[in-house]
Amino acid sequence: METQDQTSNLSETLPVISLSGVNKWYGDFQALSNIDLEIKLKEKIVICGPSGSGKSTLIRCLNRLEAHQEGTIHVSGIELHERMKDIDVVRQDIGMVFQSFNLFPHLTVLENCMAGPNWVRGIDKNEAKKRAIAMLEQVKIPEQADKYPEQLSGGQQQRVAIARSLCMQPKVMLFDEPTSALDPEMVSEVLDTMIELAKSGMTMICVTHEMGFARQVADRVVFMADGEIVEQNSPEEFFNNPQHERTKAFLDQILK
Amino acid sequence: MFVDTVIEDKALHKPAFLIGLFVAVLAFFFAFNFTDTFFGEFLRPVIGEPKESGFFGRLAVSIVLAVLFVLNLFVISFFKLKGQIAIVWIELFLLFLAFAYSFDLKMSFIQSRIGLMISQGLFTTIYISAVSIVIATVIAIVGAIAKLSNNGFAFAIASFYTSLFRGLPLLLQVYLIYKGLPQIGFMVDAVPAGITALSLCYGAYMTEIFRAGIQSIPRGQWEASRALGFRFSLIMRKIILPQAVPIIIPPTGNQFIAMLKDSSLVSVLGVWELMYLARTLGQRDFRHMEMLLTAAMIYWALTIVLEVIQARIEEKYKQKG
Numbered sequence: 001m002e003t004q005d006q007t008s009n010l011s012e013t014l015p016v017i018s019l020s021g022v023n024k025w026y027g028d029f030q031a032l033s034n035i036d037l038e039i040k041l042k043e044k045i046v047i048c049g050p051s052g053s054g055k056s057t058l059i060r061c062l063n064r065l066e067a068h069q070e071g072t073i074h075v076s077g078i079e080l081h082e083r084m085k086d087i088d089v090v091r092q093d094i095g096m097v098f099q100s101f102n103l104f105p106h107l108t109v110l111e112n113c114m115a116g117p118n119w120v121r122g123i124d125k126n127e128a129k130k131r132a133i134a135m136l137e138q139v140k141i142p143e144q145a146d147k148y149p150e151q152l153s154g155g156q157q158q159r160v161a162i163a164r165s166l167c168m169q170p171k172v173m174l175f176d177e178p179t180s181a182l183d184p185e186m187v188s189e190v191l192d193t194m195i196e197l198a199k200s201g202m203t204m205i206c207v208t209h210e211m212g213f214a215r216q217v218a219d220r221v222v223f224m225a226d227g228e229i230v231e232q233n234s235p236e237e238f239f240n241n242p243q244h245e246r247t248k249a250f251l252d253q254i255l256k
Numbered sequence: 257m258f259v260d261t262v263i264e265d266k267a268l269h270k271p272a273f274l275i276g277l278f279v280a281v282l283a284f285f286f287a288f289n290f291t292d293t294f295f296g297e298f299l300r301p302v303i304g305e306p307k308e309s310g311f312f313g314r315l316a317v318s319i320v321l322a323v324l325f326v327l328n329l330f331v332i333s334f335f336k337l338k339g340q341i342a343i344v345w346i347e348l349f350l351l352f353l354a355f356a357y358s359f360d361l362k363m364s365f366i367q368s369r370i371g372l373m374i375s376q377g378l379f380t381t382i383y384i385s386a387v388s389i390v391i392a393t394v395i396a397i398v399g400a401i402a403k404l405s406n407n408g409f410a411f412a413i414a415s416f417y418t419s420l421f422r423g424l425p426l427l428l429q430v431y432l433i434y435k436g437l438p439q440i441g442f443m444v445d446a447v448p449a450g451i452t453a454l455s456l457c458y459g460a461y462m463t464e465i466f467r468a469g470i471q472s473i474p475r476g477q478w479e480a481s482r483a484l485g486f487r488f489s490l491i492m493r494k495i496i497l498p499q500a501v502p503i504i505i506p507p508t509g510n511q512f513i514a515m516l517k518d519s520s521l522v523s524v525l526g527v528w529e530l531m532y533l534a535r536t537l538g539q540r541d542f543r544h545m546e547m548l549l550t551a552a553m554i555y556w557a558l559t560i561v562l563e564v565i566q567a568r569i570e571e572k573y574k575q576k577g
Contacts, residue, residue: 065479092485102480106498116484119494161480168484 014077016041016172016203017062022071024057024227031057032068033227039172044204046214046235049224050250055207058224059174062205063094076171092120095165099177101157103149109136109160110145116168128167135163139193155186159193166197173197175206209254215239223247268333278326285318295321359545366546369537373547377530378554384447384529385519388454389512395459400466401492414463421460427521429453434525450522458515465507469500502573509566513559520555530554 015038024032031054039045047055060066061073064080064087073080075090084090104112113132117123123131136142139159141152149157158178165173175194179187191213198204198217208214214221214235221238223231225246231238239255242248267273290296291313296306299320303313332343402414421429433456434449444452473496481491520531534551538544 063483065482088485088487090485091483094483096480096483098476098480100476102474102476104477104480104495104499115494116486119490120485120487164484 014041015039015074016043016076017205018072018074019061020072022058022061022068022073024054024061024066024068024070031227032061035071035229037222037229037232039203039205041171042201042203044198044217044219045206045222046218046220047205047207047222047224048209048211048214048250048254049230050253053224054227055224056176057227059176059205059207062172062174063091063096065096088120092116092168093171095162095168095170095173097158097161097165097173097175097178099180101149101154101161101181103157103161103164105149108146108148109141109152112149112160113164113167116164121168131167132163135166136160138166138196139163153186154182155189158182158186158190162190162193162197172203172205175204175208177207177209179208179210211239211254223250225250266333268330274326274330277329278322281325282318282322285321286314289314290317290321356549359549361546361549362543365538365541365543366550369547370550372537373530373533373550373554376528377533377551378558380447380527380529381516381519381531382558384451384454384522384527385512385516388451388458388515388519391451391455392458392462392511392515393508395455396462396466397497399459399463400470403463403467404470417456418460418463421456422464424457426453426457426518427524429457430521430524446522446525446527450519450525450527454515454519454522457518458511462508462511465504465511466500469504470496472503473499502570505566505569505573509562509569512566513562516558516562517555 017037017039019035019037022032022035023030035058047058049055057066061068061080062075064073067082068080076093078084078086078090080087080090103109104115107115110129110132113135114125114128117131118125118128121128133142133145136145139162141156141159141163144152144156144160149160152160162173162178178194179190182190187210191210194204194206194213195217204217206213206218218235220232221235222229223238223242223244223246231242231244231247233241233243238247239251242251291303291306291309295317296303296309296313299313299317300306303309303316306313306317309316328347332340335343399414399417402410403418405411424432430450430453433453434444434446437444437449477495477499478491481495486495519529523529523532523535526532530551534547535544538547
């Protein structure tokens, strides 16, 4: 099953990502416990929860930047496990945006965006450049193409990071607290970019505390605490009618 | 370095400091007695025969020298930074020349030998150093990656290698390779033996430099690369090494300069490089200092060239980053 053609077995109904019974420990500390989650194509998921609740760990398991120890994770029908040979193929289809941007500082904005398609997708330079410029236009900073990352503001860097991921034409985009490292006035430019992306139909999994964003784009909000999924619901239900005490306490804190 | 924005008064413009400095310098010159040098000769009209001038002569010479010294510093303190640097460089260089001059050098002897020193000695030194530097760099890249890998064999071999070759004196390594390899059936000439010893020794030091440079690249760079589906060798070549190089350059330049001079150890194998010629050319005529000083100046000049190159490369990377 997992070594079949990697990407063609996607459909609107089958989950793009599915986790079942996932457990993960750091030494004695259990970071994830019994995670079951299915994400369908074009679905937008927001994962929230107090710090240390395992939400970043969870999202980092989805492209195996972190290894889980028990349970199964399937991405596009391919199971992620430690002996897999084609993890890079899976990763090329999963875009990831980090809290600290992680742009390549020795490459220009354009080169950052061309690197993936040119180096691992086997797309020639001209084509990669065209695609990079198109994506930079989509995140509304084509004029910064020839600058180096350090010459840009945090918000601009994060938008470049989104463009860099999009250049790989991923099936799924993972966002790991994409606005947490930004100055307040730059948060909205990144969120606007993400909202645009959501409208275009991208499958998105976002770890974020931006509840306005969750209300606006999420199909489902997943609330985590102590490595467990405590509650998941549609945004309206989640915000207006939280079921668990932990959720209520968290929402009280964050919406105060 | 961060230079503070508050300007303090120059110490040299404080009378107390000037007096203290004067006393200290006076004591120094008095203790080392300069009466039977050029300076004593210069003060003959005042102190009479320098050798018989006794305490008074010694004191007079010391006072004159101390006044000159302090006055010199005082004057220099009024120049701008670049002027100060230039003047101090020139003065120190003149002192060095005076030191060399004091050996009563025979210039014609230097002139007759310097051709061979350069065509044979300098050429051999550069050849040995350049080849060793290239090999050492390759060893260092491989060694650094091995030391950072999870492969037990690679790590064990690399750490054994750096431990051994950093642990033995280079001179001993030169002997071991030159005299040891033939005993197990490998005949090596002096030059290849020397190059092997230098490469292995400096490769070991540079392995540690490269390892530290690679480790200094933030983890996020690896994660972003992995998330894009890059393989290890691609990440190393295109992401990590290009960022590590600017960090590695200063200590590596240091190693290159050190190696240039440590190539002189190969002279014990009878290779006609600079040091060997410096020791042997002057022997017959008892003109050791001429040849040693000539070699010294050539080594120094080469080092300056390397320093300039290093500064240029650093500058280039600074602009890009």
